[in-house]
Amino acid sequence: MTDETSGSRPLLAASGLCKDYGGVRAVRDVSFELGRGEVLGLIGPNGAGKTTLVDLLSGVQRDDGGSVLVDGRPVGRAAFRRARSGFARTFQHPQLALGLTVRQNILLGRTARTDHGLWRMVTGPVRGALRPRGPADDRLVATLLAEVGLDRPDRRAGDLTLGEQRLVEVARALAQDPLVLLLDEPFAGADASGVAGIARAVRVVRDRGCGVILVDHNVDLVAELTDRLVLLADGAVAFDGAPADCLSSPEMNAVYFGSEAAS
Numbered sequence: 001m002t003d004e005t006s007g008s009r010p011l012l013a014a015s016g017l018c019k020d021y022g023g024v025r026a027v028r029d030v031s032f033e034l035g036r037g038e039v040l041g042l043i044g045p046n047g048a049g050k051t052t053l054v055d056l057l058s059g060v061q062r063d064d065g066g067s068v069l070v071d072g073r074p075v076g077r078a079a080f081r082r083a084r085s086g087f088a089r090t091f092q093h094p095q096l097a098l099g100l101t102v103r104q105n106i107l108l109g110r111t112a113r114t115d116h117g118l119w120r121m122v123t124g125p126v127r128g129a130l131r132p133r134g135p136a137d138d139r140l141v142a143t144l145l146a147e148v149g150l151d152r153p154d155r156r157a158g159d160l161t162l163g164e165q166r167l168v169e170v171a172r173a174l175a176q177d178p179l180v181l182l183l184d185e186p187f188a189g190a191d192a193s194g195v196a197g198i199a200r201a202v203r204v205v206r207d208r209g210c211g212v213i214l215v216d217h218n219v220d221l222v223a224e225l226t227d228r229l230v231l232l233a234d235g236a237v238a239f240d241g242a243p244a245d246c247l248s249s250p251e252m253n254a255v256y257f258g259s260e261a262a263s
């Protein structure tokens with residue numbers, strides 16, 4: 001494939017994604033694209049399906065229909081296959097190995113592409129993270145900590161504040177060298193320096209020509225960092241466009257302030 005042809009394809013193309021939980025249609029027929037160097041804000045009220053969509057993209061949940069293409073190619077569904085295709089994520093409720101250090105948790109990011117996947121490494125015996133580390137590991141951890149604005153890599157993850165745990169998750173995702181970084185409510189519980197660290201990480205990924213999907217309730221903050229907003233309501237895309245257009249749209253008004261306001 002030439003650079004020209006790969007350049008004309010979106011980095012990520014999701015089409016017709018669906019997910020049912022029992023009787024609940026959490027995600028219904030969601031399609032959108034993400035370009036290289038693009039930061040997409042995913043907004044919507046509680047229960048709109050944002051986390052489920054992140055779960056489907058990262059392979060943590062299996063979809064009930066639809067397709068995901070990276071650079072025009074279909075990708076496998078399992079989480080470790082999605083990681084191999086370039087997806088890395090953080091969790092709305094941080095998922096760190098709490099008994100391990102910050103450094104060990106960050107280095108766990110590199111296990112996401114193995115057959116075990118990140119999840120089993122975090123919840124399991126995490127042997128891979130405990131192998132002797134080399135100078136290259138220390139350099140990587142130092143670089144990533146500087147990017148997110150954390151220090152003291154020898155602290156236990158379980159001793160960190162929620163905001164600090166989120167930053168470690170962002171650093172762990174960056175350790176995967178992602179093509180598509182998925183951040184699920186990274187600003188919740190973050191102080192000013194946490195917000196700055198996350199914003200820096202978003203820009204680092206964007207400036208590499210990769211893509212970021214940023215989920216958050218803080219619509220103003222998301223709009224500031226993103227090129228485009230996708231508004232989810234009841235599992236479906238209600239608006240997809242420029243932040244300013246989204247914020248002033250009738251759809252936004254309807255979703256956040258009730259349908260009467262839109263009419």
Ligand SMILES: Nc1ncnc2c1ncn2[C@@H]1O[C@H](COP(=O)(O)OP(=O)(O)O)[C@@H](O)[C@H]1O
Pocket residue numbers: 021024025026044045046047048049050051052053
């Ligand atoms: N594991 C699950 N089992 C059953 N229902 C779920 C599960 N996860 C999410 N849901 C339901 O799917 C809908 C979308 O939830 P979610 O994706 O968490 O929304 P958001 O992240 O936008 O708040 C909600 O109605 C929620 O209750």
Ligand SMILES: [Mg+2]
Pocket residue numbers: 050051052092
């Ligand atoms: Mg959520």
